[in-house]
Amino acid sequence: MTSPSPLPLDTLPDHLAAARWFGGKGRPFTVTSVTRAAEIRTDGEPRLVIDLVEVSYSDGAEPATERYQLPLSLYSHPQERLNHAFINWYDEGGESWVHAYDAIHDRDAMAAWLAAFAAVEPDGGAPVSESGPDGLVLRRLPGHELDPEAHSTPFSGEQSNSSVMFGNDSLMKVFRKLTPGVNPDIEIHDVLTRAGSDHVAALYGWAELGSGEGVLQLALLQQFLTTASDGFELALASVRNLFAEASVDPGGELAADQAGGDFADEAHRLGVALAEVHAALAEHFGREPVPPEALTALGDRMVARLDEAVTVVPQLAEQRERLRSTFAGVAGLSDVHRQRVHGDLHLGQTLRTVLGWKLVDFEGEPAKPLAERRQPDSPWRDVAGMLRSFDYAAHAVVMTATSADGTEDEDRDDRARAWVDRNSQAFLAGYLGDREPTSDEETLLRAYVADKAVYEAVYEARNRPGWLPIPLAALTP
Template sequence: MTDSETTHPQLEAYLEAARWFGGKGRGARVTGIDRIASLDGSPLLTVDLITVAYADGGADEVYQLPLGNYAEPEGRLEHALVGSWYDGRLGHHVFAYDALHDRDAMARYLQAFAETDATREVGGLTFHRLPGHECDTEAHSTLFTGEQSNSSVAFGEDSVLKVFRKITPGPNPDIAVHEVLTRAGSEHVAHLYGWVEAPAGDEVLQLAMLQQFLRTASDGWELAQASVRNLLTEGDLHADEVGGDFAGEAARLGVALAETHEVLAEHFPTHVRTPAEMGELAASMHARLDAALEVAPPLSAYEPALRTAYDAVASLPGSLVQTVHGDLHLGQTLRTVKGWKIVDFEGEPARPLAERMLPDSRWRDVAGMLRSFDYAPRVAAMIASANAVEGDEQRDYRAREWAARNREAFLTAYAGRTLDDDERTLLDAYIADKAVYEAVYEVRNRPAWVTIPLEALEALGAAADDEETR
């Protein structure tokens, strides 16, 4: 690919249509194309970094685009055609396809891993491989269709290659955390087999990771939804009386998270926040609320209670921080025959990569999961209500019952004891902070769902009022 204006319209059109492109609707314009790797063979496999500027004035972003380059059109890949142009570096016309759709191109990645002992450079890329797994080089690739911000390819039933689309220099927490947990023998993650990176001055660009394929795993969110649907069809039975009761799974997930946090605390730095740092944490929550109020005005009804919850954090003496997941919810979990697995340690996508690598409180992860246990039954109840003419009150009651039962099971199993007052104060603030984030997301993307986080904030405020009364 050349960095000429004539190639950009094709590339911009492809980006705008790509599921993983995060700049849709912002007037994206390609301002730079940097070819960082070229692996000879058939097809020629190249890796380009695409710099994108936005009409709305937001910061430029860089996206990774691996390409399979052909001299003639490939009908089987027509759906993945990025563009056709004269490539001055190759000296001929090329038909360039998104390589993740191309089995021949993806086989090159798998072969490179298979030929790597520990570290190996190939065509501008550096392949790293952990010991203990032999790659099945005969396995065909299949692109997953459900992801958004990244792209993943399964190699048969052997392994999965996750390709990071949005690229920032520096260590990617998904790789860093999986490497530590894999070397520690953790049972609660898909083991890391290797990763791909490229140099970027004094830093590296981590581009992709190869890990264990959990073929028989079930998505945690889908399992929770199935449990709620089962409850909603059982008439007058309570959550603990139906065959699909989820509390046991919620408890096992709490134990899995606690054990994962323990391993991370053993292998990554930890420290105790000072009173001043607790003030900074509270200030950051206030700042997020300030910004959220501009987008989601209904939050104003809960502002006094939220400010009080955040101010309480500032008065705490300190709290332990460590490496955590950072964006934990049921959709980031998988249930296998051997137990729960936690996936996607990239952290919250909206935050800068360097910020996502910073240690945080374990209670942020716990809060995220507790909010997910609230979302699952409410979404199921809303879907059921849309297909029924009556019974909304009963469904809402059952949804609240399911949420309360599973939140309690998860939290009790995670902590193994009753939380003290300081822990409860911090956890409540993280829950409120998460609900504010959710309200903004729903206003922007699913306005009909904004009642879910708003009702959670109302419940938190009522609980705080009860505590003051006592």
């Protein structure tokens, strides 16, 4: 059972506002409560506890409230090595002072968490706190012996979660924003790991907290991919290589398939990997036809998003009728199926290792409610996300080059489009195997690609106006 936390509330708003993982940036909020959910036993200091912070927003928008996880490392004296992770200090009574730090940055605290995982029997659950049936439970999968001596290193740059690498052995992802229910990142990794999939980092275990609202899944522990390279960075390098080689080619006619960094074979392999992941998910979770009324509703939602987008990005008005027709065409389809999918797939959610492509982060779109992220969807949504990512990779390099030399280069634009076409076709060929897409699949894919580009246009207009030309160009015939 949770209880009120002694952690003072006064500094928490500033701490949350500065945290990369806080989803309420730019919204007026107050911290309404902090509860102590669990404690992981340690020998002496630090004490390792998990607090849950409730915030309420006053702008009338949804969600009106959110809950965030704060793993805390508690010491009786200040720890200068953790000054960058300091949260607050308080008196526990009798002049017993406690200094609280974000535990993600404390190797001693992370060692205690890893040791607790290592003590769990595979395919069992071990309560690690004394808070009764609603306490913290760690679960492990069979097949891997954890290295409890591995030192922790926090990752930098993450947006919505916090990850810690334990040597070259394992990686723990701590979910910061919590919603009651099964987290799809754990659920899907569990299924694919047990199925022996080669296209994900193996799941080693996870932490969850019981509550009257349902399970709160706090963290997952999985394989650390020591040879992994980010898919988006590899794509950028391929485009840069194409531009660099074209710049020294006497005729200036170097084609996308002639560059030393040609990406098409990798794009094909990535398509194969996605197809195999989709097949495994369909086998476990099932696959069902989408009824006509659901297709009509899907087209209507796309049209509604377009109409809303036009108010943010007026340039979209020129394409409005054509795009509405594209979205309305979804309602007339008859051979569409849905299943569990990735839900937020792009090159940045892929890693290339010596053993092939791996897909990561099966949480779905973070802004969507958890229940919606666990709903079945068309696999073509994932395909569309990857196609849009190829387009972003190529034109991001164009924009960077244009900013560097201050000139618009039509040949550079042509080469970028050729790179996108070549790799999109290779990816689709890998995904489809020996068959061609049906007319219904082509119609649905066009709609998903356009819907994704509309979303991107709104995002860029609000966050990176200089990048707005990328999705706008994709929406212009």
